[in-house]
Amino acid sequence: MTTDESVLRQIQNFIINGDNESLNKLVRKQLKKGMSASNILYDGMIPAMDHIGTEFKFNRIFIPEVLLSARAMNDGLILLEPHLSQRRSALRHRILIGTIHGDMHDIGKNLVAIMLKGAGFEILDLGFNVPVETYIEKMREYQPEIVCLSSLLTTAMPGMKTVIDEMEQNGIRQKIKVLVGGAPVSQRFADNIGADGYADDAIQAVDLAKNLLKI
Ligand code: B1M
Numbered sequence: 001m002t003t004d005e006s007v008l009r010q011i012q013n014f015i016i017n018g019d020n021e022s023l024n025k026l027v028r029k030q031l032k033k034g035m036s037a038s039n040i041l042y043d044g045m046i047p048a049m050d051h052i053g054t055e056f057k058f059n060r061i062f063i064p065e066v067l068l069s070a071r072a073m074n075d076g077l078i079l080l081e082p083h084l085s086q087r088r089s090a091l092r093h094r095i096l097i098g099t100i101h102g103d104m105h106d107i108g109k110n111l112v113a114i115m116l117k118g119a120g121f122e123i124l125d126l127g128f129n130v131p132v133e134t135y136i137e138k139m140r141e142y143q144p145e146i147v148c149l150s151s152l153l154t155t156a157m158p159g160m161k162t163v164i165d166e167m168e169q170n171g172i173r174q175k176i177k178v179l180v181g182g183a184p185v186s187q188r189f190a191d192n193i194g195a196d197g198y199a200d201d202a203i204q205a206v207d208l209a210k211n212l213l214k215i
Contacts, residue, residue: 004035011044011076013024018068018077027079037083040113045076073107077114079159085118091215096138097148098126099182105152108182108202110170112148115202116209132159132166138173144207149195153183161193173186178214181205 001009007030016025017190027040052069055061095116100108105126113125124142126134138149149160160180167173176195180189190198196212199205 008039008044011040012048012051015045015048015069015072015076018065018072020068020072024079024086025074027076031079031083037080040076040083040176040200041080041084042062044099045073050072054211057123058093070107071202074110077107077110078197081117084114092122093120093146093209094122094124094142095145095209096124096126096135096142096144096147097147097150098135099128099150099152099157100163102159103131103151103153103156104128105150107150108152109150110203111149112150112181112199115206119210121209132162134167135163136172138172139176140170144176145213146177147181148179148181148205148209151180151185154184157182157184159190160195164194179205179208179212 007026009024011030011162013019014026030040031037049069052061052066056066057180097109097113099106110125113123117123123191124138124144126138135147147163149163150156151160161179164173164178167176169176172195177199179196179199180193181199181201185198187198197208199208
């Protein structure tokens with residue numbers, strides 16, 4: 001195993017064990033030594049969360065362990081953000097993002113927000129468990145060109161259609177593009193609810209936003 005592979009393995013283990021402090025120390029050290037933030041993210045941190053998902057699914061770990069891993073993951077993302085967002089180019093296009101009502105999952109949404117910021121978009125992040133009224137209120141106030149809706153729960157996904165319906169009711173649907181994403185979401189679902197696009201991951205979300213705005 002190469003040194004990099006062994007470091008990435010350690011990063012994975014720190015996330016899996018929810019060892020926040022050790023993760024922070026190691027990530028800071030590796031960034032200083034020149035390891036790329038995307039290497040740390042895509043080859044270390046994300047595979048660790050995938051592993052946590054499988055363990056959780058088969059009842060080998062439970063909510064408290066998942067929460068500790070999620071905290072480590074979110075803290076790690078904060079350390080990586082300045083490095084992932086370096087290519088800021090001040091596109092001056094506004095995007096509003098949030099996780100749908102009933103859903104507390106925010107790691108993927110945070111990552112999408114970081115990558116969009118990195119691509120130069122101005123982001124208003126509403127957080128998670130966002131009620132439909134808040135989306136509408138903030139759309140009116142902030143006047144974004146795109147709204148990104150995230151959901152990790154099959155049970156919360158219908159809330160995406162509720163947002164689109166409410167946008168129509170409030171006469172703002174034509175002015176704002178709606179992009180949807182999250183593990184259980186698909187292109188088919190996006191088409192069914194009348195969204196303007198679906199992105200499988202954070203990189204695709206950036207490409208899709210740029211394509212939609214023709215930039
Ligand atoms: Co929960 N959880 N969870 N969980 N959790 C899942 C999602 C689950 C798949 C686990 C499983 O069973 N294998 C399952 C959902 C099943 C389903 O409905 N399909 C599940 C469940 C059931 C639950 C609870 C109901 C458990 C319970 O209480 N019995 C509960 C629900 C609470 C609630 O939300 N109301 C619950 C709770 C939690 C924690 C709070 C403990 C924690 C979340 C902490 C947090 O987010 N701050 C948690 C976690 C961490 C997970 C897993 C393990 C990891 C999710 C994650 O962060 N992945 C997850 C299992 C899994 O996904 N393998 C699971 C890493 C992240 C980088 O990927 O979020 O997929 P992801 O984001 C990607 C893409 O999806 C996409 O880009 C991102 C980056 O590439 N994307 C977008 C996401 N949003 C986008 C928006 C876009 C575009 C792309 O806009 C355009």
